Amino acid sequence: MAYSHVVQRWLPKRIILIRHGESLGTKDEDYISPDHNTPLTPQGVEQANQAGTLIRELLDCKSCNWQALPKSKVIGVREEDFGNFREPQKLKQLKEIRNKFGRFLYRFPEGESGADVYDRVSNIKRLPHDPEDELNVVIVSHGLAIRIFLMRWFRWTVEQFERLKNPKNCELRVMQLSDGGEYSLAIHHDEETLDAWGLSPKMK
Numbered sequence: 734m735a736y737s738h739v740v741q742r743w744l745p746k747r748i749i750l751i752r753h754g755e756s757l758g759t760k761d762e763d764y765i766s767p768d769h770n771t772p773l774t775p776q777g778v779e780q781a782n783q784a785g786t787l788i789r790e791l792l793d794c795k796s797c798n799w800q801a802l803p804k805s806k807v808i809g810v811r812e813e814d815f816g817n818f819r820e821p822q823k824l825k826q827l828k829e830i831r832n833k834f835g836r837f838l839y840r841f842p843e844g845e846s847g848a849d850v851y852d853r854v855s856n857i858k859r860l861p862h863d864p865e866d867e868l869n870v871v872i873v874s875h876g877l878a879i880r881i882f883l884m885r886w887f888r889w890t891v892e893q894f895e896r897l898k899n900p901k902n903c904e905l906r907v908m909q910l911s912d913g914g915e916y917s918l919a920i921h922h923d924e925e926t927l928d929a930w931g932l933s934p935k936m937k
Contacts (some may be wrong), residue, residue, distance in 0.1 A: 735817055737845075744908065744916075745869055745910070746867050747792075747867040747869045747870070747907055747908065748784065748869075748870045748884070748908040748916065749791070749870065749905055749906075750900075750906040750907075750908070751872070751873065751879075751883060751900075751903060751905050752873075752875065752876050752900040752901065752902055752903060752904055752908055753777070753781075753873055754773045754776075754778060754779075754903050756771045756772065756774065756901045757773075757775050758771045759777075759902065763821040765809070769908070770913040777902065779905075780902050780903035781903055783903065784903040785904065787803055787905065788905070791907065791921075797908045810853075810874040810878045810882060811853075811875070811878065812875040812878060813844070813846075813849075813875070813877050814849075815841050815845075816825075816839070816842050816843035817836065817843050827842070835891070836894075837881075837891045837895065847877060847881055847894070849880055850877060851881050852883055854878070863871060876899040876900050876901070879900055880894060883908075883918075886916065889936060893933065893936055893937050895934075895937075896932070896933060898929070899929045906922075906930075907920075907921035907922065908920050912925060918932070919937055
């Protein structure tokens, strides 16, 4: 019990994971551009606005104090590296091979595997804050990185990871700290939703 009290002094009350809004890259797989330069579509912008409204309602605050973290603290949750630029058809073929081999262990030529992303996520630094203040962390990232973040945090196996469905654009995954000092997805999300995401009973 004493340990839980100490842990809760620095852990955020909620870690809110959200996949980015629809971009030109997600709408058109033939679109080629460096990931950080890929713009959102008009629908993606609308999705982001709607997600912002949901987050404000979830936090129940009219004047939240938002602070952007340095990239050095969150770079671990960037997109999986698919390797150097290649023809769209070749990338589609590689993704088909990955789907057969497994998303976690397959490594793209000159790129990364899900296991590499797992190592990056494991190196995310703690977030210093005043323990007297309620801290909520919002991480906007990509589908695979979000699933691997959850895998790493909840210590899911590779087999359990492979069950997970990719979040839709701007869909939230809310991890909330329980009174016992552990995070749970079941505090904010109902059983039906967790089932739809691919969580087995042991993962809930």
